[in-house]
Amino acid sequence: MFRYRFGQDDLLRTRFAIAPLMELAGAYDAVRDPRRYAVHAPWAARVAPRLTGVDLSLLEAAVPLESDWHPDFVSPPPNAPHAVLAEELDRVCRTPPAQVALEIARAYPDGVPAHARPLIDRPSTAIPGLADQMRVFWNLALADVWPRVLALVETEIAWRARRLAAVGPQAAFAGLHDTVRWTDGAVELSGRRRAVDLPLGGRGLLLVPAAFSWPAVWPLVDAPWQPTLVYPPPGVADLWAPAQTDDEALGALLGRGRARILLALERPAATDELARRLEVSAGGVSAHLQVLRRAGLVTGRREGHRVVYARTGRGDVLCGAA
Numbered sequence: 001m002f003r004y005r006f007g008q009d010d011l012l013r014t015r016f017a018i019a020p021l022m023e024l025a026g027a028y029d030a031v032r033d034p035r036r037y038a039v040h041a042p043w044a045a046r047v048a049p050r051l052t053g054v055d056l057s058l059l060e061a062a063v064p065l066e067s068d069w070h071p072d073f074v075s076p077p078p079n080a081p082h083a084v085l086a087e088e089l090d091r092v093c094r095t096p097p098a099q100v101a102l103e104i105a106r107a108y109p110d111g112v113p114a115h116a117r118p119l120i121d122r123p124s125t126a127i128p129g130l131a132d133q134m135r136v137f138w139n140l141a142l143a144d145v146w147p148r149v150l151a152l153v154e155t156e157i158a159w160r161a162r163r164l165a166a167v168g169p170q171a172a173f174a175g176l177h178d179t180v181r182w183t184d185g186a187v188e189l190s191g192r193r194r195a196v197d198l199p200l201g202g203r204g205l206l207l208v209p210a211a212f213s214w215p216a217v218w219p220l221v222d223a224p225w226q227p228t229l230v231y232p233p234p235g236v237a238d239l240w241a242p243a244q245t246d247d248e249a250l251g252a253l254l255g256r257g258r259a260r261i262l263l264a265l266e267r268p269a270a271t272d273e274l275a276r277r278l279e280v281s282a283g284g285v286s287a288h289l290q291v292l293r294r295a296g297l298v299t300g301r302r303e304g305h306r307v308v309y310a311r312t313g314r315g316d317v318l319c320g321a322a
Contacts, residue, residue: 002189002219005199011169013204016157020085021075022230024134025063026212027142032065039214042240047141058130061116064107071103077206077226089131097123147268147310149211154299155313156209156233177217177231189219196221209233235313258288262297268310
């Protein structure tokens, strides 16, 4: 059993974060073994042909499919609440070679295979090369679905953070995963192969909802990384389900203008793009977006000088149920 023991200040320092590199590592597992990660099989079937002939040998070495443990330097706990892919890849490149060698050796207890040796023998070129391959995989496999995944995890963070603040840890950790529970001032994970009893010591616990961690939780307890618990958020099973909408029913519920915008956000877009697509004024679209945002149906993310809007998990559910 894993046990994270909370001290007096640890709940105050418990935080949530979005981790694109943890999603990347989980997605690479899912595309290699779609039967094991069945909920992501529809996505994997679309992505696999794009990866044919692409050199991902270093990524293969750093995220071994058959290992019981993945090196943490490939997907370190994020420092920021909303980690940015480019900055996280820079962190991978800055990993001390000794840490890389230690974690690669641990991932291959029977001996490091030839395709993983460059990460130990030639870290100055192999680690940046690994980051390049991770970027290639992201662009081919995840870039187009990232807004959908992001909306799902943002909705989970907003809901669970409110539970933690308003009700307390017992309610906040309830339903997080069937192997996780809060008891006697600790978060416990059952069914683990090794026993760990970790006092957080004022560091708090980092909670990371990650769609591609399904169906498991990933505890991180080893130095030098922040104590972290990665878990699949509710709604992952519906992530790749085709939307089935009734425009008339949704319009009656929200009003025709807001319903059209919500349906159009099946593909994320900025205000001016939505206005052109729907042939209405940008001002009207902006006003409707603010209402939808306050209702928790859409979320906005700044990209340069514009804000790109996407449906949240709640918005997706509403469109699907209409």
